[in-house]
Amino acid sequence: MKTVFSDLQLSHSPKHEISDGELKPAVEIPSRAEIVLKTVQERGVGDVVSPETFGARPVRRIHAPDYVDFLESFWGHWSGAGRKGEAFPFVWPIRSLRPDPAPAHIDGLLGRYSMDAGTPIGEHTYSAATASAHTALTAAKLVHEGERSAFGLCRPPGHHAGIDFFGGYCFFNNAAIAAQWLRDHGATRVAILDVDYHHGNGTQAIFYERSDILFLSIHADPTQEYPYFLGHADETGEHAGTGFTRNWPLPIGTTWEKYSEVLDDASRWLLVYRPDYLIVSLGLDCFEHDPISGFRFKSDDFFWLGQRLSYVGVPTVFLMEGGYAVDALGTNCVNVLEGFEG
Ligand code: Q9C
Numbered sequence: 001m002k003t004v005f006s007d008l009q010l011s012h013s014p015k016h017e018i019s020d021g022e023l024k025p026a027v028e029i030p031s032r033a034e035i036v037l038k039t040v041q042e043r044g045v046g047d048v049v050s051p052e053t054f055g056a057r058p059v060r061r062i063h064a065p066d067y068v069d070f071l072e073s074f075w076g077h078w079s080g081a082g083r084k085g086e087a088f089p090f091v092w093p094i095r096s097l098r099p100d101p102a103p104a105h106i107d108g109l110l111g112r113y114s115m116d117a118g119t120p121i122g123e124h125t126y127s128a129a130t131a132s133a134h135t136a137l138t139a140a141k142l143v144h145e146g147e148r149s150a151f152g153l154c155r156p157p158g159h160h161a162g163i164d165f166f167g168g169y170c171f172f173n174n175a176a177i178a179a180q181w182l183r184d185h186g187a188t189r190v191a192i193l194d195v196d197y198h199h200g201n202g203t204q205a206i207f208y209e210r211s212d213i214l215f216l217s218i219h220a221d222p223t224q225e226y227p228y229f230l231g232h233a234d235e236t237g238e239h240a241g242t243g244f245t246r247n248w249p250l251p252i253g254t255t256w257e258k259y260s261e262v263l264d265d266a267s268r269w270l271l272v273y274r275p276d277y278l279i280v281s282l283g284l285d286c287f288e289h290d291p292i293s294g295f296r297f298k299s300d301d302f303f304w305l306g307q308r309l310s311y312v313g314v315p316t317v318f319l320m321e322g323g324y325a326v327d328a329l330g331t332n333c334v335n336v337l338e339g340f341e342g
């Protein structure tokens with residue numbers, strides 16, 4: 001299986017995040033991608049290729065023009081205003097407040113286009129997020145050209161990013177951009193299976209009213225875990241998308257034994273839907289030693305996860321999402337890919 005990766009994705013290098021009432025060291029850091037790349041090479045998964053350029057259009061097929069413009073121009077405004085460090089939002093247009101017209105002030109803009117204070121923007125965030133999206137697109141294109149599978153080593157991740165907001169360490173929704181690109185290049189149905197520990201709120205919301213993209217997610221119960229405000233079992237799609245979203249929230253402490261029963265259920269939905277392509281939002285944060293997560297996968301369990309995904313029998317694009325136990329991240333990720341390849 002080919003891996004797609006670009007060094008540009010390393011240039012987003014957040015120093016801190018706001019969590020637990022503190023300014024803590026960031027966990028979504030460049031070494032995550034470096035160790036996965038190193039393990040892909042050491043274990044001989046296959047060639048590593050650079051992303052192709054796709055221009056600006058595929059990202060703008062998913063994201064609002066004003067949001068993309070905001071991300072592209074933000075650092076100039078921020079540094080121009082004399083701000084020194086990385087940018088954190090701290091005020092949001094919830095409920096009675098108006099998102100539109102968008103504010104002109106940088107602090108207002110940050111809140112208008114974000115969902116949390118854990119996801120700082122730095123000087124190179126836009127170019128890294130763009131490269132990450134192009135990595136996803138290139139992996140999708142490889143599978144579209146006939147490969148059985150491909151691995152987009154995406155970083156920053158994507159599944160929390162919505163049409164016009166960043167959050168959860170995500171800026172552009174790589175899986176959504178890849179799914180839409182496949183639809184725009186002949187696919188009739190695309191399925192996204194999100195196995196990140198956190199609910200993929202951005203991906204779900206983007207496709208919530210559509211039947212041509214099936215969204216399935218297995219994740220920690222949002223009553224107990226980030227993103228807290230989406231991912232309940234009763235969210236199943238709306239309008240034309242009714243029945244084309246499915247969520248399996250699971251309790252903190254879930255092991256592979258329990259998870260795999262639910263994965264069987266999700267696999268049955270895939271078999272019934274018969275997608276042309278499967279995109280796996282591949283979070284590796286279900287690992288027992290993940291520093292911010294509460295499931296109990298062992299490293300070997302990721303191999304079984306990959307094996308089960310191969311049984312779906314559909315051309316598959318793996319796109320990396322979360323996973324923060326850096327030392328084990330390469331092993332866990334490559335276990336999925338090897339489990340898939342059999
Ligand atoms: N005290 C992804 O896995 N909040 N994003 C963590 C920890 C944010 C995770 C707070 C978690 C976002 C792609």
Ligand code: ZN
Nearest residue numbers: 196197198322
């Ligand atoms: Zn996650």
